[in-house]
Amino acid sequence: MPKERQEKRKTALNPRRQPMQQRARERTQQILDITARLLEDVGIDDLTTILIAKELGISVGSLYHYFPNKHSILFALGECWLDEMTLAMNDIEAIDIANLSLEQFVDAAVDRMLQVYRAQKAVLPLAQALWSIPELRDLDIEHDTLVISKLAAIFKRMNFKGSKSELERIGRIYLEATHSVLLTVVSQKTVRSKRSLEDLKVMMCAMLQQHTSDPSE
Numbered sequence: 001m002p003k004e005r006q007e008k009r010k011t012a013l014n015p016r017r018q019p020m021q022q023r024a025r026e027r028t029q030q031i032l033d034i035t036a037r038l039l040e041d042v043g044i045d046d047l048t049t050i051l052i053a054k055e056l057g058i059s060v061g062s063l064y065h066y067f068p069n070k071h072s073i074l075f076a077l078g079e080c081w082l083d084e085m086t087l088a089m090n091d092i093e094a095i096d097i098a099n100l101s102l103e104q105f106v107d108a109a110v111d112r113m114l115q116v117y118r119a120q121k122a123v124l125p126l127a128q129a130l131w132s133i134p135e136l137r138d139l140d141i142e143h144d145t146l147v148i149s150k151l152a153a154i155f156k157r158m159n160f161k162g163s164k165s166e167l168e169r170i171g172r173i174y175l176e177a178t179h180s181v182l183l184t185v186v187s188q189k190t191v192r193s194k195r196s197l198e199d200l201k202v203m204m205c206a207m208l209q210q211h212t213s214d215p216s217e
Contacts, residue, residue, distance in 0.1 A: 028066055031056065032080065033121070035073045040122035044129050049073075071135045078130050078139040081123075084116045085143060089150045097157055102212065105158075106204045110178060114197070117182045124183050147175050160211045170211055174204060 034055045038047055049070050053063045067073045092109045100108070117123050130140040151171030152164060160167055181200040185193050 024066075028076075031063065031066055031073060032077055036077060036121035036126070039074075039077075039125045039129075044074075044125055044133075071133065074126070074129050074133070075136055075139065077126055078136055081116075081120055081126060081130075082139060082143050082146070084119065085113075086146060088112050088116045089147060093150055093154060097154070102158075102208060103201075103205050106201050106208065110182075110197070110201055110204065113178060114182055114185065117186045123186060127179070127183065144172075144175065148172055151175065155208075155211070158212070160208075162211065170208070173207065177203065177207070 031052065035047070035052055038051060038055060042051070047070060049060055049063055049067075052070075052073070053060045056063065067076070091112050095105060095108055097105055120126065130136045130143070148168050148171040151174055152167035155167045155170060156164075160170065162170070178200065181196060181203075185196045185200070188196055
């Protein structure tokens with residue numbers, strides 16, 4: 001994307017004011033919380049700044065003091081998601097791999113990512129928005145790049161076979177599989193959710209086992 005277009009998009013998505021005071025920060029967080037709830041209730045197509053302002057009990061003009069449009073609010077939600085995923089991947093990266101079996105690592109890694117999915121309100125429509133809305137696509141790419149690069153580094157520490165490109169390919173498969181199933185896990189109830197999570201861990205162990213230095217381990 002040309003630099004000029006990137007700058008225009010960045011300007012269009014940036015909050016109108018950076019919340020410096022406590023009251024402004026609280027209002028900004030309230031806007032994000034309400035938007036996430038509405039996103040889950042009505043979906044991306046029916047979500048409007050008019051609806052968000054109505055739920056907040058403020059005018060659309062007042063809402064625009066904080067965010068210039070709907071996509072800028074969704075962008076802020078996406079940034080929060082990316083921040084939480086970064087923390088999760090840092091935690092996974094810090095796992096004591098040398099003293100864990102592959103099964104134990106997968107169990108810990110998947111559970112840590114699941115925490116992010118469970119904590120994020122409207123995780124499914126938000127994920128769909130990041131992928132489908134051009135203005136938010138950069139965040140989706142940044143998310144994938146973050147997770148895949150960290151997974152590739154982890155796989156290298158685990159002595160997986162293959163070049164950096166190959167480890168990143170494995171990381172891409174791991175990301176796509178866990179992302180898809182974790183979205184299902186958080187949407188299901190009790191027993192079905194538990195079984196889906198267990199199946200995901202079994203699948204990931206089986207897939208990763210094929211790439212260890214010694215598949216018989």
